[in-house]
Amino acid sequence: MKKSHAFLPRLFDNKLLISIREYFVKEYKKFPEKTYWKDIHVSHPSVLKILPSNLDEILTNLLNNDKYEIETVELHIQNPNSESIPPHQDNFYHCTEFDKSLKILVPLQEFNNNNGALFYIDTDYDFPILPHKPSKTPNFSSYIEEKDISKLNFSTTCYSYKLGDASYHFINNIHYSIGNKSSFQTIFIVYRFLTKDAKKDKIALCNYKKCLDSHSRLI
Numbered sequence: 001m002k003k004s005h006a007f008l009p010r011l012f013d014n015k016l017l018i019s020i021r022e023y024f025v026k027e028y029k030k031f032p033e034k035t036y037w038k039d040i041h042v043s044h045p046s047v048l049k050i051l052p053s054n055l056d057e058i059l060t061n062l063l064n065n066d067k068y069e070i071e072t073v074e075l076h077i078q079n080p081n082s083e084s085i086p087p088h089q090d091n092f093y094h095c096t097e098f099d100k101s102l103k104i105l106v107p108l109q110e111f112n113n114n115n116g117a118l119f120y121i122d123t124d125y126d127f128p129i130l131p132h133k134p135s136k137t138p139n140f141s142s143y144i145e146e147k148d149i150s151k152l153n154f155s156t157t158c159y160s161y162k163l164g165d166a167s168y169h170f171i172n173n174i175h176y177s178i179g180n181k182s183s184f185q186t187i188f189i190v191y192r193f194l195t196k197d198a199k200k201d202k203i204a205l206c207n208y209k210k211c212l213d214s215h216s217r218l219i
């Protein structure tokens with residue numbers, strides 16, 4: 001059985017990461033309130049050029065399929081004293097099969113439990129989707145309640161990334177962040193990959209849409 005997440009040390013080129021960080025810091029200074037962007041590969045295709053050549057083999061093995069595509073690329077900025085990210089499973093809103101999609105997280109500086117790195121619950125990749133409630137946190141529509149998290153009997157991992165390190169998590173992994181407790185802004189990119197044969201679960205999608213409507217009313 002595959003793990004739902006793992007560390008990928010020294011995967012990315014440091015010089016490319018430094019230059020892309022400088023680029024995004026400059027680019028997004030115009031939007032000081034905004035901390036999350038989706039589909040940045042559309043407006044900034046340079047983000048695709050930093051992908052290392054050996055990533056294809058890693059993804060093919062993990063997804064057990066060489067026919068996959070990039071679904072989206074997200075940019076997250078966490079300013080000092082940023083809000084925490086509540087526990088959630090990405091597949092609550094992606095609504096597809098647990099083994100057909102995963103995310104590669106690439107920090108653009110050192111990243112650890114003190115400056116906003118994610119805490120991953122150490123489940124296998126097929127862990128079921130737990131009930132989610134609408135969240136009051138902007139950018140994060142839904143979360144798993146503490147009463148449900150506390151029932152779980154798994155360890156939790158938070159990686160300490162040096163520049164160039166990355167990690168992956170399958171979309172059923174449960175993760176959260178306690179926020180950026182340092183005095184420096186942190187940035188990370190998330191690439192979402194999806195196999196071409198992945199199917200949407202219509203019932204799950206309907207559940208998510210109800211939750212998203214409630215979230216929109218709460219924020």
Ligand SMILES: [Fe+2]
Nearest residue numbers: 088089090175
């Ligand atoms: Fe997530």
